[in-house]
Amino acid sequence: MQDTGTMEAAPAGGAAVDGGYLLEVENVRKEFPGVVALDNVQLRLKRGSVHALMGENGAGKSTLMKIVAGIYTPDSGSFKLRGEDIKLRGPLDALEHGIAMIHQELNLMAPMTVAENIWIRREPTSRFGFIDHGEMRRKTVALFKRLNIDIDPDIQVGTLSVASRQMVEIAKAVSYESDVLIMDEPTSALTEREVDHLFTIIRALREQGKGIIYITHKMNELFEIADECSVFRDGKYIATKASTEVTRDDIIHMMVGREITQMFPKEEVPIGDVVLSAKGLTLKGVFTDVSFDVRAGEILGIAGLVGSGRSNIAETIFGVTPADGGTIELFGKTVRIDSPATAMKHGMAFLTEDRKETGCFLLLDIQENTQMAVLQSGYVKNGFVQQKQLGTDSVEISQALRVKTPDMAEPIINLSGGNQQKVLIARWLLTRPKILILDEPTRGIDVGAKAEIHRLISKLAGQGVGVIMISSEMPEVLGMSDRIMVVHEGRVTGFLDRAEASQVKIMELASH
Structure with a gap:
């Protein structure tokens, strides 16, 4: 599901169960080296309600939730659960108190089966003390039946799509029978049908009196599923409102402290010669x-449901998975793109969909991550890297993207997911590409940063860069693309010019 532009507030899909506060957070402060992540914030979660937590990347949302889930220890502040004061000693302690969290970056063990991931450290055992795999499978089948999830419990998690892994993560959290369930961007990799399924699960949990904290950047989700909304900005608590009392523009203004007058700053620029031509790729x-x-x-948008083959097409063009058939022409010449290194030599850049698995080098700092792709570029002269110019440009582009960090030496693992995404975009922009492939460029990024990234994409197009942009967010595809290619089950089902494109036409082609 995607933002719908000017959607007004509408009643959430169910009333909160009366019964007071389930969780109360007061005056919580948390500092990291050089950064005040939380400055005396508060949050009150009612029983039987969905409480959306909104804010730009770096606002402190995920930090507070990691404190509530026992991952971080606060510097100060108090917590009450079911009216009783609590102090959490770690994530397992939080789970024992009935607090479970679904992380934005999935934390499943890829080599293990679905069932093993769900029941890890809680495996049923036989009377001889061995793990009872049959019983574990039966428990997983029962859990999936309850949640209407169709995934084989015995399949290895590493073979699942991102969307399927997300559903496993949700099922795992539900399996703890927790009273407080924290969901951090749970729909970022889900199709519209899967989002509807998730909302059905959330509504059922709400009816059972559970309290759900829901972090999202998607405005329409706030109005569809949340009863209340709290907004954070720059580590500070701004306000809490009922979802029926606010509009989309109210929330944006509270989040960014300024008006976002143009979410999709698409400029009309001269369209030049063909820079990339794919013919019969298979x-x-x-x-x-x-x-x-x-x-x-030109900005060519690629639309289609998750699993349609959009990302696979991008990976093939960039040489991650070379094609079995067909040809690629760059600047009028047929080339064989057999690896990313070959693609980069031809002036291509590729921002991947999954920043954790295939993007960030989590143990390196921001500077190193930013510069990772430029060692074969114009910054290398006579075999030496021009460190001074590279360093200056890295800082400038990070500032332009508003990466929130004390300095460039900060390990990228310490950044929020959205700020990690900005660093990856900075990395590829430093290569000065002639063809830029962007797979979900604003996934998990707040509304203010989205506008900045959209402006950068338009600026690059204005400089003559050919842009391919894959996005699950329909307004982004419609707002930024000169043309839209729609894919369904591995086949191109049609092209739409900017003037004729609409959400209805795209969905018709995407489900053709």
Whole structure:
């Protein structure tokens, strides 16, 4: 589901169960080296309610939730659960108190099965003390039946799509029978049908009297599922409102402290010659006979449901998974893109969908992550990296993207997910690409940063860069694209020009 522009507040899908506060957070402060992450914030969660937590990246939302889930220890502040004062000694302590968290970056063990992931440290045992795999499977089947999830409990998690892993993570949290359930961007990788399914689960949990804290950047989700909303900005608590009392613009103004007058600053720029032409591209079992052109200065949006093959097409163009058939022409010449290194030599750059698995080097700092892709670029002269110019440009582009960090030496693992995404975008912009492929460029990024990234994409197009942009957010595809290519089950089902494109037409082609 995506933001819908000017949606007004509407009643959430169910009333909160009366019964006072389930969780009360007062005057919580948390500092990291050089950063005040939380400055005496508060949050009150009612029983039987969904409480949305909104704010820009770096506002402190995830930090507070990690404190509530026992991952971080606050510097000061108080917590009450079911009216009783509590102090958490760690994540397991939080779970024992009935607090479970679904993280934005999934924390499942890829080599283990679905059932093993769900019941880790709680495995049923036989009378001889061995793990009872049959019983564990039966418990998983029963849990999935209750949640209407269709995933094989015996399949290895590493073979699942991001969307399926998200549903496993949700099922795992529900399995703890917790009273407080924290969901951090739970729909970022889900299709519209899966989002509807998740909301059905959330409403059922609300009816059972559970309290759900829901972190999201998607405005329509706030109005569809939340009873209340709290807004944080720069580590400070701003306000709490009933979802029926506010509009989308009210929330944005509280989040950013300024008006976002133009979410999609698409500029009309000259469209030049074809810079990339794909003809009959095929990857066995994934997509077939994919053909399209991208011109200098053009933004080609690629739309389609999750699993349609959108990301696979991008990976093939960039050489991550070379094609089994078809041809790629760059600047009028047929080339074989057999690796990302080859693609980069031809002036291509690729921002991947999954920043944790295939993007960030989590143990390195921001400077190193930013510079990771430029060692074959114009910054290398006579075999030496021009460190001074590279350092200056890295800082400038990070500031332009408003990466929130004390300095460039900060380990990227310490940044919020959205700020990690900004660093990855900075990395590829430093390569000065002629063709830029963006797979979910604003996934998990707040509304203010989205506008800045959209402005940068438009600026690059104006400089003659050919841009391919894959997005699950319909307003983003419609607002930023000159043309839209729609993909369904590995086949191109149609192209739409900017003037004729609409959400209805895209969905018709996406489910063709």
